[in-house]
Amino acid sequence: MASKSGARTSPDKWKPIGSQTIEGNFRRSPPLQITKASKSGPFTPRKLPNSVQQIALKNVSDVTKEGRKSLNFHEVESINSVADTEDSSLSLRDSKQVPTIVGPEEIKTTNTTKGDDQENKTSELGVIPASAKASDGSSSLSKTNESTKISDRIDFVESGKSSICRGSTGSDVSDESSCSSLSSTINKPHKVNDVRWEAIQAVRARNGALGVGHFKLLKKLGCGDIGSVYLSELSGTKCYFAMKVMDKALIASRKKLLRAQTEREILQSLDHPFLPTLYTHFETDKFSCLVMEFCPGGDLHTLRQRQPGKHFTEQAVKFYVAEILLALEYLHMLGIVYRDLKPENVLVREDGHVMLSDFDLSLQCASSPTLVRLSVPESDPLRKNPVFCVQPACIEPSCIQPSCMTPTTCFSPHFFSSKSKKDRKPKNEMGNQVSPLPELIAEPTNARSMSFVGTHEYLAPEIIKGEGHGSAVDWWTLGIFLYELFFGKTPFKGSGNRATLFNVVGQPLRFPESPVVSFPARDLIRGLLVKEPQHRLACKRGATEIKQHPFFEGVNWALIRCASPPEIPKPVEIERSPVPASSTTDKAAAATGAKHDQNDYLEFDFF
């Protein structure tokens, strides 16, 4: 129950940065997720009756027409996997339209829900016809070996959908103790100076466990596949949070408990400047709630659309990609393959730095980060004073705080190299730079999944081809991400999702003539978008390889979080005045079953 006490708040007057344009902006469809159970033994495709497959296929087709949605079609477990993230489901990560296929029961539900729509969607993800056009019209891909493979993959996906057996590993993830990388929500050493963390701890110390009664829900921020997110205030503290509220019965009926659990467990384990903080989580009879850091700056997709030409400058791209790279490196260290990188999943914090959100498609597996000492010449001062503060360790406050007293100097100009042009190495030598520092290799190299997971335009070729994938998919998606931030579009987008998949596998990478993007930037994108994962940049030494690329030349990795962001969101306004009856918040409240109490806070009947 939302508190009835406290000053009056007008949730609809709350204005996040860019809220004026966010609503009007085109927002890509949320991800499609097709999932099949993980299993612990060797993968054996199972088939459901054709009729069932057709229904499943129709729903895949349905979502593929919608645009950029994540696919999550888990077919085989990963080696060393604690758990692949999903139940056996096919779902559309769309707040309005979320058909889900898990087992026969759920297919039935979906069938009912989708009704007439299904017929004309069947062909979209069916076997791709021999004459299928594979690109935006400029180039076509007739049925070659590659296209045959994609078709086979789609057939495989279809057959995979029919398996309703949840693998034995599917429930392992529930046991926190079974995954050494997961730690308690309480244990967040990097939050010691965080006022929100202190406020939460103070309530905890005073009242014991936190519950929904400690929060005022102010505004609905958005809706995902497994829950709705609300701006909330810890009562009496003026500390704001994003609270994700998940209807337990609903997610259970849609076989998404495992996804919700995966997300919670991953969030619990995180303590990194560019990843979300889970302040607390609690359950009511009906709802499961995650209280996270609130990002008032919206997501990077929306922010990009507000830029001149709808693309970021090189300096801005460098900043955002550097932060996301560190986040991915940290995740890989924890044995988490993220799998769903895209601008929509990158949220802009109050201070303009970014964080990667949305972990329900991630793969958890084992990782053994290794510190590799490179040979350093006798004369090198590093030999006497070796620098052991490798990148991940540098997120420790003790490591970077002293240098962070003047935040604006960390990124610009010192974030970048101050070398003059003539001091710079020729381009052909640039790729061979080797850092004398110890290198951390954080790749979960043994991770392998056969799941069909991600967002069409971001899917790595090995996922589409069903060859099994590992952490290299995150480096592929980083390449697409870079490309999109630079050019305002993704490189392989076709006229439909099927064409996009063909293009990813079969079309060469091309760059538009404008905007003009530097050679190192294009070189990095090329390195990341190598179709064979074993030849892709970072496939061997992970993020370390990418950090050493000339595009990031001069970046002070340890101090990025102290650097000046390209854009800082305006402070959040929360005007405390009555809410007009027709307000957006009222509509959100009506949609979610919430209503305003006498103080204009959202009050949830279901609590």
Ligand SMILES: Nc1ncnc2c1ncn2[C@@H]1O[C@H](COP(=O)(O)OP(=O)(O)OP(=O)(O)O)[C@@H](O)[C@H]1O
């Ligand atoms: N920490 C946050 N701060 C601000 N807004 C947030 C935050 N987390 C989520 N949101 C908003 O809520 C929306 C729903 O988030 P949520 O993570 O539930 O779904 P999603 O990102 O669409 O993906 P999925 O369907 O996989 O859950 C997001 O699109 C975003 O606009």
